[in-house]
Amino acid sequence: MTELTEIKKQDLLYQGKAKEMYTTNDPDILWVHYMDQVTALNGKKKVQMKDKGKTNCAISARLFTELREQGIxxxxxxxxxxxxxxxxxxxxxxxxxxxxxxxxxxFVKRYQTEYLQKFDQPVIEFFYKSDELDDPFLNDDDALALGAATREQMAQIRQLALKANQHLRQIFAKMNVLLVDFKLEFGLTAAGDVILADELSPDNCRLVDLDTKQSLDKDVFRKGLGEMVPVYEEILQRLLKEGER
Amino acid sequence: MTELTEIKKQDLLYQGKAKEMYTTNDPDILWVHYMDQVTALNGKKKVQMKDKGKTNCAISARLFTELREQGIxxxxxxxxxxxxxxxxxxxxxxxxxxxxxxxxxxFVKRYQTEYLQKFDQPVIEFFYKSDELDDPFLNDDDALALGAATREQMAQIRQLALKANQHLRQIFAKMNVLLVDFKLEFGLTAAGDVILADELSPDNCRLVDLDTKQSLDKDVFRKGLGEMVPVYEEILQRLLKEGER
Ligand SMILES: Nc1ncnc2c1ncn2[C@@H]1O[C@H](COP(=O)(O)OP(=O)(O)O)[C@@H](O)[C@H]1O
Ligand SMILES: Nc1ncnc2c1ncn2[C@@H]1O[C@H](COP(=O)(O)OP(=O)(O)O)[C@@H](O)[C@H]1O
Ligand SMILES: [Mg+2]
Ligand SMILES: [Mg+2]
Structure with missing residues (x-):
């Protein structure tokens, strides 16, 4: 393995909607650049926003670090x-x-349930990651038929997702924030282990202030509720404050 | 329990899209009338068709009887x-x-796979039975959250559905028909057992002639491919011929 201090950015591997992924001189390590861009509706709505990248980069780094301390x-x-x-x-x-x-x-759209109705147990749903198909909902049998994952991988993903949920709920609760829902991506290491990947930020979480019930996440952009980056910065500030205690 | 010969039709309990369900003088028994009506697109397309009711009634009776002989x-x-x-x-x-x-x-619409691509394992999907919601797709966690079924009931449903599938595939194969997919409904008896209910007919099955690859089911109506009832009668004739051997 290359010494971390010697890692150099190389080619753009993937230009995503929120991040650029670059190869490095170590084949096992990628260089992620968080862009000042926000999209919704699978990229149909796209806007540049100053400081969005650094806010998400910091939130994601912090949350991944906290989860690592919990063994995830x-x-x-x-x-x-x-x-x-x-x-x-x-x-x-x-x-x-x-x-x-x-x-x-x-969920509310599909089943016409009440917004913020509490589930007795966390509900896990898989969506097939495919921009062309608009990320359709699928079940385990579908995922298997499409070759998206094995049953064992789905079982591991569920276990990791539920464990992450427990810790994230607590972290946000201390910040006076309700973790309504969130999206994770998992990947396979060269050794075949399933680990958490991508990012963990208000782009992929639904967060609601416990007192005001206001959205503190990308719904601000999706629904045109006001300035988005200050809301993300508010989440980062509460996270940092929580970390100091 | 009332003697079967003494059962009398009473009130219309439910007017469905294909059948009328009546109460009888036995609270545990319903009287089903198969109507000469076919609908598609959740009832938005609706047509009367002579002899459709009796054809489906006969096919359904026959298939339920064959499944019973197999312990379902x-x-x-x-x-x-x-x-x-x-x-x-x-x-x-x-x-x-x-x-x-x-x-x-x-399935093809959601995931853009090839029509009639064979699955290594049968794929089971649940849809939430709700005309208002247009029968949305759901997974087990959703079904649990909506109170539609318990995990145990879903496990039993899967087991019964797979067993029924094995037998139905064989029955149709002998008739030179491919069982592409089908829809079942299950219900709870007073004793709490999960049993197969509703109907089993070309209204709820996708059937394809093994040689001509023509649809022998409601897709004839959905896609306007020609006269539907003669196709249903063809399925009934093949079933009856198979039964004679
Ligand atoms: N550790 C990783 N290794 C390889 N690919 C990753 C890793 N983490 C995230 N990715 C992928 O890189 C892309 C990140 O960029 P993003 O802008 O979020 O893309 P997208 O537009 O697909 O959401 C995603 O497609 C994500 O699946
Ligand atoms: N054994 C049964 N007991 C009670 N209800 C039943 C039974 N079998 C079927 N049903 C219900 O009766 C209705 C049958 O009529 P149908 O025309 O198929 O209705 P739908 O328009 O809802 O599909 C369905 O709603 C079905 O769920
Ligand atoms: Mg992404
Ligand atoms: Mg029906």
Whole structure:
């Protein structure tokens, strides 16, 4: 393995909607650049926003670090600059894993339940990661038929997602924030282990202030509720304050 | 329990899209009348068709009888007339259970796979039985959150659906017909057992002639491929011929 101090950014591997992924001189390590861009509706709505990248980069680094302390392994290696990180390269399992504690978003749309209705147990849903197909909802049999994941991998993903949920709920609760739902991505390491990848930020979480019930996440952008970056910065500030205690 | 010969039709309990369900003088028994009506798109497309009711009534009676001989309990009690049956009253579990052997219908639409692509393992999908919501797709966690079924009931449904699939595939194969997919409904008896209910007919199955690859099911109506009832009668004739051997 290359010494971390000797890692150099190389080619753009993937230009995503929120991040750029670069190869490095170590084949097992990627260089992630968080962009000042936000999209919704699978990229159909796209806006540039100053300081969005560095805010998400910092929140993600912090949450991955907290989860690591709880024994949940992720791809996160270290922060390089306000907008750049080194991560372990994985083969992304093409399932977007959504964990829901309260009804919101597509759940409410599909089943016409009440917004923020509490679930007795967290609800996990998989969506097939495919921009062309618009990330369709699927079940375990579908995922198997499509070759997206094995039953064992889905069982591991569920276990890790539920464990992450427990800790994230607590972290946000201390910040006076309700963790309504969030989306995770998992990947396979060269050794075949399933680990947490991608990012953990208000782009992929639904967060609601416990007192005001206001959204503190990308719904601010999706629903045009006001300035988004100050809301993300508020989440980062509460996280940092919580960390100081 | 009332003697079957003394069962009398009473009030219309439920006017469905394909059948009318009547109460009888036995609280545990319903009187089903198969109507000469076919609908698609959740009732938005609706047509009257002579002899459709009796054809489906006969096919359904036959298939439930064959499944019973294989140990799969259903609500079917007996045929009363060409269009009428007695069935055991159950509390319908609001999950439409779809078993897929080959890709078709909404699976192909959602995941853009090839029509009639074979699955290594049968794929089971649940849809939430709700006309208002347009029968949305759901997974086990959703079904639990919505109170549609318990985990144990879903496990039993899967087991029964797979067993029914094995036998139905064989029955249709002998008739030179491919069982592409089909929809089942299950219900709870007063004793709390999960049994097969509703109907088993070309209204709820995708059937394809093994040689011509033509649809022998409701897709003829959905896609406007020609006269539907003669196709259903063809299925009934092949079933009866198979039974004679
Ligand atoms: N550790 C990793 N190794 C390889 N790919 C990753 C890793 N973490 C995230 N990715 C992938 O890189 C992309 C990140 O960029 P993003 O802008 O979020 O993309 P997208 O537009 O697909 O959401 C995603 O497709 C994600 O699946
Ligand atoms: N054994 C049974 N006991 C009670 N209800 C039943 C039984 N079998 C079927 N049903 C219900 O009766 C209705 C049958 O009529 P149908 O025309 O198929 O209705 P739908 O328009 O809801 O599909 C369905 O709603 C079905 O769930
Ligand atoms: Mg992304
Ligand atoms: Mg029906």
């Amino acid at each position: 392994v992720s791809h996160f290696i270290e922060q390089l600059s306000p907008t750049d990180q080194l991560v372990q390269k994985v083969q992304i399992i093409p399932l977007e894993t959504v964990v829901r504690n309260y009804a919101s978003g597509s | 309990v259903s609500h079917f009690i007996e045929q009363l007339s060409p269009t009428d049956q007695l069935v055991q009253k159950v509390q319908i579990i609001p999950l439409e259970t779809v078993v897929r052997n080959y890709a078709s219908g909404s």
